[in-house]
Amino acid sequence: MTRVLGERHGELRRAFPTGVATARQLAMFGFTERTVYRRCLDGGPWQRILPGIVLLFTGTPTRDQLVFAALLLCGADSVITGVEACRRHGMRRSPSRLHDELEVLVPHHRQVRSVGFVQVQRTERLPAPISKGGIPLAPLPRACIDAVRRLRSGSDVVELLSEPVQRGRCTVAELGAELEAGSRRGTAVPRRVLADMGEGIRSAAERAAQRLWRSAGLPEPWWNAEIRTADGEFLGIADCWVDDVAMVWEIESTEWHLSPSDHDRTVRRAAGFTAAGAVYTATKPNRVLREPEAVAAVLRATYEQARARPRPPLRATPARS
Known part of the structure; x- marks a missing residue:
């Protein structure tokens, strides 16, 4: 019996190398729905992190595993944006209060709701993703603008928007074009900041x-x-x-x-x-x-x-x- 369990565990690791799977995927792998959720109970070998999303281990997930869980929740064509995407593009300035959240873009027709640490944004302007480490990211200007829409502090906004400009990763004009292309929600402060940046202000x-x-x-x-x-x-x-x-x-x-x-x-x-x-x-x-x-x-x-x-x-x- 021990050998059978060990072989099954090895198969799971090969099938789900990130350690994250949907309940539906596990059902296709041979587990009943009842077995999946029983194994997620206290003391079990798995844990449910999001609705229908299972971590195939106990303990604290890595940031990558949280991201993969969010993408599985949101489905095909979903794209990581906001602060997490900025960080994965190499940016280092961002408000700490957003670090525990993951913002994900999904096609507008998809009925997925925000839950837990996942903030879902339905969009008719789903960008072509840039893949880093197997994770689809919104292009940097889009990620920055999606992030600052959720900020109210001018200091936070200017620090987040100024870094990619300072480092030559995008221009003020590109950030402004992205701001104009989306909705007007949460744009009052970013508009003022970009106007200042157009005059040369960088922090x-x-x-x-x-x-x-x-x-x-x-x-x-x-x-x-x-x-x-x-x-x-x-x-x-x-x-x-x-x-x-x-x-x-x-x-x-x-x-x-x-x-x-x-x-x-x-x-x-x-x-x-x-x-x-x-x-x-x-x-x-x-x-x-x-x-x-x-x-x-x-x-x-x-x-x-x-x-x-x-x-x-x-x-x-x-x-x-």
Whole structure:
């Protein structure tokens, strides 16, 4: 008997290598419905994770197994979108409150409801999926826009949308086109954020800095402008650039950069700006939020310092959308 059970277990592992199966698949494998659900009772060798979806083991499922379970629930042609798809595309910024949920796109005619950790979105614009690790993902612009529709915080929205743009994975225009192509549900905040990003804003810190700058009564700057010497040597991208006086204002903190190495590049970039003749100042994000009047005073003084000396022959190009 032990040998028979062991052989059956091996067959199941080969048939369902992810460790996830539907009750219907198990019935086709020879198990009665009663046996399937009896084996999912407390103390049994299996567990039911979603309606009609069984994990063929006890213990905690992996993230991949949760995703496969969600896809089995939603049926053929279903596509993972939202934060999970963004993460699998390599994005690292996302609000933690959405991490426990899986958002899945299904054809509009399919009658599947959200349940447990699965958020089902019926759509008439089912995208052609991109497969990663055997998991069908919505293209990155669609995944980002589906994710931000569920957010209300402008800071969360700008952090999620800015990362793929910063890393060259998509453009502001592509995100905007995806936003326009869908319904208007949950688009008020993303529309405002994309408008800011069209002006060069690339992070929540920069968004707060933009508001502070405008309150300081200073000339309108360029955000995330490319700076070069007169000979065309690339110096870096300035968070905030005042072109008429060649002044740089950076929002400087590792918490707003992708990694410590990015922060190191920021420090080297600052030295390069200064050596080339730009007047440079930097502010920590928490000072922008907590001491706006003091920061504004420093910015005004720095601008006057920059205006008082001859402008160096530096060239700037506004951020690309």
